[in-house]
Amino acid sequence: KQEVTQIPAALSVPEGENLVLNCSFTDSAIYNLQWFRQDPGKGLTSLLLIQSSQREQTSGRLNASLDKSSGRSTLYIAASQPGDSATYLCAVYNQGGKLIFGQGTELSVKP
Amino acid sequence: DTAVSQTPKYLVTQMGNDKSIKCEQNLGHDTMYWYKQDSKKFLKIMFSYNNKELIINETVPNRFSPKSPDKAHLNLHINSLELGDSAVYFCASSSHGLAGPTDTQYFGPGTRLTVL
Numbered sequence: 001k002q003e004v005t006q007i008p009a010a011l012s013v014p015e016g017e018n019l020v021l022n023c024s025f026t027d028s029a030i031y032n033l034q035w036f037r038q039d040p041g042k043g044l045t046s047l048l049l050i051q052s053s054q055r056e057q058t059s060g061r062l063n064a065s066l067d068k069s070s071g072r073s074t075l076y077i078a079a080s081q082p083g084d085s086a087t088y089l090c091a092v093y094n095q096g097g098k099l100i101f102g103q104g105t106e107l108s109v110k111p
Numbered sequence: 112d113t114a115v116s117q118t119p120k121y122l123v124t125q126m127g128n129d130k131s132i133k134c135e136q137n138l139g140h141d142t143m144y145w146y147k148q149d150s151k152k153f154l155k156i157m158f159s160y161n162n163k164e165l166i167i168n169e170t171v172p173n174r175f176s177p178k179s180p181d182k183a184h185l186n187l188h189i190n191s192l193e194l195g196d197s198a199v200y201f202c203a204s205s206s207h208g209l210a211g212p213t214d215t216q217y218f219g220p221g222t223r224l225t226v227l
Contacts, residue, residue: 042220046217049215089154099216104152
């Protein structure tokens with residue numbers, strides 16, 4: 001059974017810091033891995049999608065990596081800003097046709 | 112605007128009542144989903160429909176009945192509501208190829224259900 005774990009559960013950093021969010025999964029038979037952002041009281045917004053054959057994806061200040069063999073992904077946020085404050089969710093799309101989510105990392109960027 | 116929309120945004124009701132949540136997507140996707148996010152913010156899939164056909168039913172009580180009248184709509188009807196049904200329910204949609212998903216899932220804004 002696929003399980004997705006995110007560490008840390010919460011993170012508070014001063015503005016301008018670079019930071020890394022971690023995600024691990026137990027079953028490497030995945031189609032892709034996705035990182036989402038959820039703002040309080042809102043839906044999820046897709047940030048990056050990494051196909052199983054890829055190693056990383058970049059979008060602006062965000063870089064996500066995927067190491068399928070070790071069951072790990074990281075989301076790197078450069079030069080963090082208060083507007084980056086949100087919950088970040090990692091999810092893997094497994095070959096059973098389901099998107100399995102981690103419990104998220106709640107990020108707070110202080111001005 | 113192209114998006115996944117849900118109605119209502121908030122739903123407060125008494126135990127034992129029957130309620131429905133509606134979802135529509137105008138992204139041209141062929142697959143739609145319902146997710147439940149509990150009080151600990153854990154998001155878990157409930158159902159998935161592809162071209163109006165149920166493909167995932169994730170051990171959800173049969174008080175929950177999804178209905179897909181067409182590819183662009185997936186509604187969720189809940190009978191005999193219980194306190195434990197209180198949660199945020201998210202609808203999502205995506206495209207699928209023969210070898211699996213070809214795109215990310217796009218989520219609606221959520222429906223916060225409170226059962227009193």
